[in-house]
Each structure stands twice: as C-alpha cells, then as structure tokens.
Amino acid sequence: MTQPHIVILSDQTFELASSIKSVIEGTVDGYSKRSIQADFQFGDVKSHIQNLFRTGSPIIAIMASGALIRILAPLLDDKHNEPPVIAIAEDGSSVVPLLGGHHGANELARKIANTLQTKAAITTAGDLKFDIALDQPPEGLVLANPQDAKAVMAALVAGSSAILEGDAGWLTNSNIPFDDAGNVRLSVTDQAREPGELELIYHPKTLVLGLGCERGADGDEVIALAERALDGLSPKAIACVASIDLKADETALHLAAKHFGVEARFFPAATLEAESARLENPSDIVFAEVGCHGVSEGAALAGGGSSCELIVPKIKSKRATAAVSRSPKTINADEIGRSRGRLFVVGIGPGQDAWRSPEVTRMIGDATDLVGYSLYLDLISSISAGKIRHDFDLGKEEDRVRHAMELAGSGKDVALVCSGDAGIYAMATLVFELLAHGGLSDGANRIAIEVSPGISALQAAASRAGAPLGHDFCTISLSDLLTPWEAIQMRLKGAAEGDFVIAFYNPVSKRRRTQLAYAKEILLKHRPADTPVILATNLGRDQEKLRVVPLSELLIDDVDMLTVVIVGSSETRCVKTGDGRNWVYTPRGYSAKTGTNINPQIVEKA
Numbered sequence: 001m002t003q004p005h006i007v008i009l010s011d012q013t014f015e016l017a018s019s020i021k022s023v024i025e026g027t028v029d030g031y032s033k034r035s036i037q038a039d040f041q042f043g044d045v046k047s048h049i050q051n052l053f054r055t056g057s058p059i060i061a062i063m064a065s066g067a068l069i070r071i072l073a074p075l076l077d078d079k080h081n082e083p084p085v086i087a088i089a090e091d092g093s094s095v096v097p098l099l100g101g102h103h104g105a106n107e108l109a110r111k112i113a114n115t116l117q118t119k120a121a122i123t124t125a126g127d128l129k130f131d132i133a134l135d136q137p138p139e140g141l142v143l144a145n146p147q148d149a150k151a152v153m154a155a156l157v158a159g160s161s162a163i164l165e166g167d168a169g170w171l172t173n174s175n176i177p178f179d180d181a182g183n184v185r186l187s188v189t190d191q192a193r194e195p196g197e198l199e200l201i202y203h204p205k206t207l208v209l210g211l212g213c214e215r216g217a218d219g220d221e222v223i224a225l226a227e228r229a230l231d232g233l234s235p236k237a238i239a240c241v242a243s244i245d246l247k248a249d250e251t252a253l254h255l256a257a258k259h260f261g262v263e264a265r266f267f268p269a270a271t272l273e274a275e276s277a278r279l280e281n282p283s284d285i286v287f288a289e290v291g292c293h294g295v296s297e298g299a300a301l302a303g304g305g306s307s308c309e310l311i312v313p314k315i316k317s318k319r320a321t322a323a324v325s326r327s328p329k330t331i332n333a334d335e336i337g338r339s340r341g342r343l344f345v346v347g348i349g350p351g352q353d354a355w356r357s358p359e360v361t362r363m364i365g366d367a368t369d370l371v372g373y374s375l376y377l378d379l380i381s382s383i384s385a386g387k388i389r390h391d392f393d394l395g396k397e398e399d400r401v402r403h404a405m406e407l408a409g410s411g412k413d414v415a416l417v418c419s420g421d422a423g424i425y426a427m428a429t430l431v432f433e434l435l436a437h438g439g440l441s442d443g444a445n446r447i448a449i450e451v452s453p454g455i456s457a458l459q460a461a462a463s464r465a466g467a468p469l470g471h472d473f474c475t476i477s478l479s480d481l482l483t484p485w486e487a488i489q490m491r492l493k494g495a496a497e498g499d500f501v502i503a504f505y506n507p508v509s510k511r512r513r514t515q516l517a518y519a520k521e522i523l524l525k526h527r528p529a530d531t532p533v534i535l536a537t538n539l540g541r542d543q544e545k546l547r548v549v550p551l552s553e554l555l556i557d558d559v560d561m562l563t564v565v566i567v568g569s570s571e572t573r574c575v576k577t578g579d580g581r582n583w584v585y586t587p588r589g590y591s592a593k594t595g596t597n598i599n600p601q602i603v604e605k606a
Helices: 011-024 045-054 065-075 105-116 125-130 146-157 219-229 251-260 269-273 284-290 296-304 358-366 374-379 397-409 428-437 457-465 485-497 515-524
Strands: 005-008 027-031 040-042 059-062 085-088 095-099 141-143 162-165 184-188 199-204 207-213 238-244 263-267 309-316 320-326 342-347 369-373 388-392 413-418 448-452 473-477 501-505 532-537 545-550 563-567 573-576 582-585
Touching: 005 011, 005 045, 011 027, 011 059, 011 105, 027 045, 040 045, 045 059, 045 065, 045 358, 065 085, 065 095, 085 105, 095 105, 146 184, 146 199, 207 219, 207 251, 207 296, 219 251, 219 309, 219 320, 238 251, 238 296, 251 263, 263 269, 263 296, 269 296, 296 309, 296 320, 342 358, 342 397, 342 428, 358 413, 358 448, 369 374, 369 397, 374 388, 374 413, 388 397, 397 413, 397 428, 428 448, 457 501, 457 532, 457 545, 457 563, 473 485, 485 515, 501 515, 515 563
Parallel strands: 005 027, 005 059, 027 040, 059 085, 162 184, 184 199, 207 238, 238 263, 342 413, 342 448, 369 388, 369 413, 473 501
Antiparallel strands: 085 095, 141 199, 207 320, 309 320, 501 563, 532 545, 532 563, 573 582
16 A cells, blocks of 8 residues: 555644544645645645545545535546545544545455544444445455455354364455354465355465566467466465566566556666576576576566475477476565666646646556656655655756666666656656767666656746737747757758747846847847737746737836747737737738638737
C-alpha cells in the first residue's frame, strides 16, 4: 500500500491527525486557508482529494462522510481499483471505511479505531464474523479465482467449516472454523489447477523466473519459452522476472514481465556469478560474454535467495534461456535486485493545478523522487507529499537533468519537473542530448523514458487573450545564452517577413534589455504600428496580469522574465465584447470560404 494521506480542513483536527499518523506512517495534508501545522498545504479541497484518489493513494479524511462521498462520486467506476478511503469524525468518535474495504480500508480503519479507542464502522459480513476477507489475501498471496469468493464466504457465514491445504498463517489465525470434514476448501499452492466446488486457490509468490536473451530477441519467443518453463506451475506464483542488469533495457524481457503481470528485476554480473556453485548448467562462453557463468539460472537463484532451490534448470530456445527457482517463503520483488528505472519528463503547465494534465499528475504520483527548479517543485506540493525532492537553482540545467537520469539509472522512478511543456524550451531535449553524447553511467543509459505534454506558456497566454494563434505562428527565444545572437536575428527577420504571429520566450533579463527592443524595431518594418501585442505575466497564479498594447507602444520596462510576449501578424485583430473585454484573434480565412456568412470587414485593432 502506498503512503496514506490524512486530510484535515483546519488545525482544530491536527492533534487528531497526528495521533493517526503515529500508527499508520502517513502524511498530514492541510487546507492552506485554515491549517499551518500540516506536513504540507493544499489550496483546493476537491482537487486535492480527487488527485489522491486518481493516483491510488489511501485517503483518511477528517471530515463529513457525505462531503467526501460527493467529492469522489464522479470518479467511482471500478471497485477493484479503488484505494482505501476512510472518513473520520472531527471528534474521533467515528471511523468509517467508505471505499476499498477489501483493499486495506477495513484493516486500516481497525488500526485507527484501536488508536482512538473507538470502533470501526465495518459492514462487510465476512470481516465482521471471521475477522478476515478471503478475497483480500495479504501481500505475497494471489487469489486465483476471486469470482468464487462470495459463494465460499456465504457458505462459511451459513455455518460450513473449511479444510486447509498448504501453509497459510493468515487463515489459521482467523476465526474461520477448520475441520477435516469441512465442505469448503482453502488451498495454498504454486501448482496450476482448476478449483473444485467451494474451493479458493491461493498462489504464493515464491517463484522467480530467470530469463536471458540475445539483444533484440523477439518478445513472443521469450514469452513462449517462459511458459514452457512454467509447465504445471501457476504464473500467478511468479514473484518477478529476473535477469542481468545488462538487459535492463531489453524489450523482450519487459514484455515477458508484462505478460505475467510482474516486475522485472535486474542483478549485476558479480551477483549472478556468486551463484555459480549452485548452477546446473554453467557456461564459460556466457562468462566470457557477460562476466557470469549463467544468466537465467543465476538470476533465478539470486532472486529466490540463499534458501531457494532451482526447480526448473535452464531450458533454451533459439535466442533465449529460462529457469525457475522456488523459495520456501514469499518474495517481495521490491527487495531484490533493482528495477529498470523510469524517468518521467513532465510539464506541469504555468503552475495552476487545473492546467496540469491527469497523465502528469499520475506520473508525479508514480515517482519516488522529484527533480527540478525549487519554484516548480513548490508548485506541485499538493500532490508530492512523501516524495524525495532534489532541488536545483536556475542555470544548473545540465546538472539537474544528469542527476535525474542517474537517479533513474539506480532503479528509481523519477519525475523531472518542468514548467509549461517539457519539450518547449525545457528539459526534455537535454535528456536526449545527454543520451546522444554519452558520459552517463550504464544504468542511466538503460532507463525507461516517458515525456508528457503540459500547457505551454504561449498556449496559456493565447487562451487568456482570446485566439491570437488561430493562424500560422512561431516561437522565438530571445536568450542568447545558448543561441548566438546572430542566429536569433536571422530568425527574427524570417518570422517578420513571413508575417507569423510570434511568441517570444525569455524576452528580457536583468543584464539583457536590448533584444526585445531590436525585435520591435524589425517587426515595425513589416507590420502595422497598431499590431496587437499581448503581455502575459504569472499566468495561472494569483499575480496573473494580462495587457494588450499596440506594437508601437510596447515598452521594454513593462516586460520581465515571467512575461510571455505574443506579437500578432498583420492580420491579427481585436474585438470588444459587451462587458468591455478586449479580445485578440488572428483570422484563419473563414470569411473567404464558400458558404460562410462572415463579413470580412476591417475592425479596430488595439
């Protein structure tokens, strides 16, 4: 279970939240207008709670259950994927698991209720009678036939007793009546078989599937070989797919892991070589190539631990090998080897929560570590509780990106946080530059990369002003830190002659005040003096400011580094609405299209 979030709406309930936090190791999230003692503050109650729910975070909300239900109601569509949601009365007298009862909410509610010396309002019949949920086995066990759990629990509630096959302390420690003559059977096995009548089969995560393959091997071949190795064994008993770290970016291995619904874990050659005495098929050829005498067998044994046994020695296909080990106890894949790290390169938009995409929110939720400029990390504090922050100053872009990639190379899931869109004058391009030019560790070169779009500053500015980007446009950065001024001058002249709407990024800085003045001078040679210019500052934030001025009246001192400047083309127009608002738009030419009723009259500009 991911880290729970204890949501409070005022500091009046902070003491209660702290008591809960002491037993569940969660974080206290406080409504910023009424709470200053929380671990961190959020600004919008509905958005914050919905974001937590979307990212699968357990929610313990000290608030009215009706309000919590109304906030989450639009998101309720799949009970099998709901995180635990618990409502707690402000005086601590009631603890109500609303959602995810069989995903940890009931157990969490009991733990909280014991701390508060009250009773959890659990309504699930089986939980009440037997103090257990048969369709929610503990970590390390998988129920093979959950569709039969309701009938089995109903039989037990009606007075039937059960036969236990296999070892399962969580069952024997419950209040379920066991009898050798019982007509309900609860089985724990790693064998693949069909359940009998009134039988539930639990598969313990005790198997490690070791795989090796040639570079570029076909995924179907590797999966077919793995299924052959598992003949008679349940795939649900696989704890993980394991291999050598040189294969951390091998597509076929990740396809196999995905096929079986497990993680892929990787070990250095030295770790696999330490298992050489236990290998049944050591190979000097393999040692010469990768530094260990066996990949599939070595990985299966390394993953299973010192007490495991090799139950399926290496088998081969044309380009792959597979082996299986069995551990006497369940295996937590997170505790062995390392995963292939993931780098999420995300654009959070201009800074407003409502302008951040759900995909970006999910990626930040999935990340263990956040890397970025401190201001950008502050802007996502409402969804980043429990994450490790790696703050960097402006001007340390390469250090920032390299650090994020090396963190991911060590097996972590890292979000590299950018404002606006990550691929527009931001860090995404530097990620690929570093990959192209080398100098990274082997692990960093094998990470998985996902780039997610964000609302760019030019989009935000355009939407606030109307529709200035309705026809052809371009963007030009006026910063000459990375681009020679001569190249910027050439692009300015080309855009001016081409009559593009132009969005200027980095228009000025403390030391650089002449570039925007030069751009104004060039543009006035190619478009009217009354061409609308949009000056948008602090978009999406409390200090947001939007101005529209004629090009001839553009003052450099009205612009700073937080301002996006959009200069219209010769066709850009303004229209005033009844409320006095002046909107900017660039016609696309619909007035000339056959069948339209638009009168192509000339209107006032600015």
